[in-house]
Amino acid sequence: MTVYLNGAYLPLEDARIPVLDRGFIFGDGVYEVIPVYSRRAFRLDEHLRRLQHSLDGIKLPNPHSVAEWADILTTLIARNAPEDQYLYLHITRGVAKRDHAFPNPPVPPTVFVLSNPLTTPPPELLQSGIRAITAADNRWLRCDIKAISLLPNVLLRQAAIDAGCAETVMIRDDAFLTEGAASNIFVVRDGVLLAPPKDNLMLPGITYDVVLELAASNGIAHQVRKVMKDEVFSADELLLTSSTKEVLAITELDGKPVGNGKPGAMFTRMHALYQNFKHEVMRK
Numbered sequence: 001m002t003v004y005l006n007g008a009y010l011p012l013e014d015a016r017i018p019v020l021d022r023g024f025i026f027g028d029g030v031y032e033v034i035p036v037y038s039r040r041a042f043r044l045d046e047h048l049r050r051l052q053h054s055l056d057g058i059k060l061p062n063p064h065s066v067a068e069w070a071d072i073l074t075t076l077i078a079r080n081a082p083e084d085q086y087l088y089l090h091i092t093r094g095v096a097k098r099d100h101a102f103p104n105p106p107v108p109p110t111v112f113v114l115s116n117p118l119t120t121p122p123p124e125l126l127q128s129g130i131r132a133i134t135a136a137d138n139r140w141l142r143c144d145i146k147a148i149s150l151l152p153n154v155l156l157r158q159a160a161i162d163a164g165c166a167e168t169v170m171i172r173d174d175a176f177l178t179e180g181a182a183s184n185i186f187v188v189r190d191g192v193l194l195a196p197p198k199d200n201l202m203l204p205g206i207t208y209d210v211v212l213e214l215a216a217s218n219g220i221a222h223q224v225r226k227v228m229k230d231e232v233f234s235a236d237e238l239l240l241t242s243s244t245k246e247v248l249a250i251t252e253l254d255g256k257p258v259g260n261g262k263p264g265a266m267f268t269r270m271h272a273l274y275q276n277f278k279h280e281v282m283r284k
């Protein structure tokens with residue numbers, strides 16, 4: 001497995017960073033996850049725009065132009081075997097004496113890119129859906145930044161695993177839906193697809209955008225608005241989206257069936273549209 005680290009392409013085992021890296025010490029950095037289908041990065045421009053938004057959010061200059069990023073990613077894709085991969089991009093504020101304030105003068109950022117084989121959910125999971133729990137969203141108020149400091153998300157995801165589930169659906173202020181620990185969440189009620197608005201309380205998902213575009217272009221009723229807690233608990237269907245999971249149905253929430261406990265009509269339609277879109281856009 002070949003990775004990219006600070007200008008070099010090298011085997012994963014040989015990639016090393018100093019212990020004073022601010023990513024290691026403070027979680028001071030941002031990341032991206034980009035799916036690659038048939039060796040082509042999915043929605044590259046959108047992912048790089050979101051990366052820029054995250055970098056701006058932590059006041060870290062982008063170390064590369066869009067063309068340079070494209071070159072790094074294309075090279076890395078070519079140097080790894082799988083046709084379908086997911087790229088993990090990780091940028092930290094670099095290596096400096098431990099001090100919370102930014103290094104002054106600034107030091108070079110650490111830039112790391114990893115390629116992993118992309119395994120999308122198997123047919124059994126598409127047919128059964130997944131189990132989820134709910135929990136209070138106890139994260140900070142800049143969840144729109146794809147920050148590497150993911151401790152709340154780690155604890156929230158582990159709470160799901162400990163409960164025999166796959167994801168945690170987060171409720172903010174005991175009132176409204178935000179997202180999953182590592183996914184966006186859609187609610188379906190009376191045939192309408194409901195999506196929380198992209199604001200500072202959730203990550204603006206690339207898959208989320210694709211799902212809303214597919215809803216719009218296929219005449220599927222949808223609304224982007226605050227989704228209240230009660231609407232989540234009485235949903236006909238719940239859908240989860242992310243770059244690596246694509247579109248999945250949540251069929252059990254807090255131990256109770258969602259709708260009839262099986263993936264519903266909206267899931268089936270959206271999953272098919274998503275697969276079709278992926279094949280049209282990426283494989284041809």
Ligand code: PDD
Nearest residue numbers: 033181182183184203205206207242243
């Ligand atoms: N996570 N919300 C959160 C908190 C996430 O971590 C993710 C993705 C999403 C979905 O975004 P997208 O559709 O762009 O993947 C929403 C990635 C997959 C991860 O951390 O591995």
